[in-house]
Amino acid sequence: MRAARHVAPFAIAALAALATACGSEDGRASPDGDAVEGDVQEFGTGPKLAYEEYTVLFTNPVCRKYAYGANQQVTSNAGETLTHKPENVFCAASDGAASSARDTSPQKKLIDWIRDPETTEIFFTYLSFSNKVVGAEICKAVEERNVKVTFVLDRETDLGAANTLLACQPGNGDPNLKPRMELRGHDATIGYAHNKVFMINPRSASPRIVFSSGNLSSGVVLHHENWHFLRVPARTHFAKAHVCMMDGMLDHYRNKQEYGSFIRGCRDGAGIGEESDIKTFFVPGDGGRAGQHIRDGIRGASSIRIAAHRFSYSVIRRELDARFAAGNPPEVKLVADDDIWWAGHGAARDEFPNTADEFGFVEQLKADGLQVRYMETNHAARYLHHNKFIVFKTPQGEAAFAGAGNFTGTAFTDNFENFYWITIPSIVKAMKDQHDHLWSLGTPEENLPTTNILPPTN
Incomplete structure (x- = not known):
């Protein structure tokens, strides 16, 4: 019992x-x-996913031990006196530099991929985008290498970092390469635009795809998160499905039925069976x-x-x-x-x-x-x-x-x-x-x- x-x-x-x-x-x-x-x-x-790279990184922030003040008397539920918050759990903004500098930092990996000379196009979609360090790297890619950038955010999120990125101009002056933003969510039957995906050269022969628990915010550094970095052949269901998701967020987003129907038709139309060792689920649908x-x-x-x-x-x-x-x-x-x-x-x-x-x-x-x-x-x-x-x-x-x-x-x-x-x-x-x-x-x-x-x- x-x-x-x-x-x-x-x-x-x-x-x-x-x-x-x-x-x-x-x-x-x-x-x-x-x-x-x-x-x-x-x-x-x-069939298994024929990935060229699959690395999962965890933020695991490096945060110092924060002691309670002399006037803060804190006891546990068991009656013990507590002197500090747990180290590497409770974090402050000042811990960000040390955390992001590590080779295992998701932010460092993301920036390395943005800086790669092979990167010519970026698509990302998150609930929120506030990471100024990553935003500056994307802006530099636009201005110095004419990288095409398209991104989708939740309609109710703060747009400070987004507006800064939108102001970045391609070095060659091509208006078609100016960053493009779309706001989604809170339409008809749709709730939040809560996807978390970063794609590099999405329609190329070897796209790079990042999915995560974290947003493009402190979620790359000081939150406790997991970030998955993959490079896969375009002729995989995994890659095709993410292109379907991207197109759905850009053009078929108005209600649950429209989005779900498009995703199903797009995936089926790719003519590639889903891999057995990593399956994708896009909601709604x-x-x-x-x-x-x-x-x-x-x-x-x-x-x-x-x-x-x-x-x-x-x-x-x-x-x-x-x-x-x-x-x-x-x-x-x-x-x-x-x-x-x-x-x-x-x-x-x-x-x-x-x-x-x-x-x-x-x-x-x-x-x-x-x-x-x-x-x-x-x-x-x-x-x-x-x-x-x-x-x-x-x-x-x-x-x-x-x-x-x-x-x-x-x-x-x-x-x-x-x-x-x-x-x-x-x-x-x-x-x-x-x-x-x-x-x-x-x-x-x-x-x-x-x-x-x-x-x-x-």
Whole structure:
């Protein structure tokens, strides 16, 4: 028999309201977001992706140990005196230079690719774009090498860095090579434009494709993120699918049906079968198929490692609940931002991106066997543990699910998103090792501070 569940009082009312509001996530089949019956996961059967390069990098910011001030008396939930925030977890802007200078920094890799003389065209799409260092490199590529730049951002994002890039002029004066920006999302049935993709020479014989959990912001340096860098032949489904996504965001974006139909037709029309070791899911349209892979992964796994920023997607919650209720449940470890913890302890929504509901969901599963650690990030500076990935260990093999979207219902139904199911052994191992690293940095509930006090960072 499972232990009784204990949910923070701040979360109880919100949980009841959410159960009513989220009817589209109640387990029935839906065209986009919820998992439907039928086994779909594959572990290495069929053709593999013939990549020329596939490197996954993690931001893993290098941040000093920030001590509480002399007048800040902080104790843990276990009653111990706390003297500082965890090193390399809680970060400040001053940590950015050291973090970005490393050879393993996603920002350095991205800049190296931008600077490559072979780079003649760039397309990117993110929720937000505020990274001035990367923006300056893109501008230099426009001005010095006449690189063509097209980008898509969310309609409601800040456009400061975008407007700076739009002011960059190609050195040869060709008006057709001036940077072009399109704003998407918040149209009709569409939510956020939440894709996270950077493409170099997308229609060439050997395009470079970057997908990530992070935006083109502090997400390249000081957030805790994962960034995937691939160079692949154009005659692969993976490459063709991303060109379809690009064209869809530029020309077929007005509602969910238009975008989903275009993506399906474009992918089918490419005449190239999808690779078995990395599958792409573009939402709207592929959310149900993505959810099926998560569902089947949970049902068959003996070990599940989750790294999350948001945590409300009903497929994950329902399937974990079922596994815990059945015999021989898997070992499940969740690393989450401590914003979830504070949201469940009375923090205002305008202070944290998470909700009390999410904390309630975590606590429910924790009572059943979920192991949880929290990353004590600097929420005052909006530096986040922003990873969204799951690593599954099953009798058939190991797999990872990753991408741009949070583990929420709207990420699988309403937003523009890109997700991936990966069974490439070296990549899955890297993500598993990264989860182990995050777990070592995370704080158990009993060691969290009793009050939300942040140390000085100056």
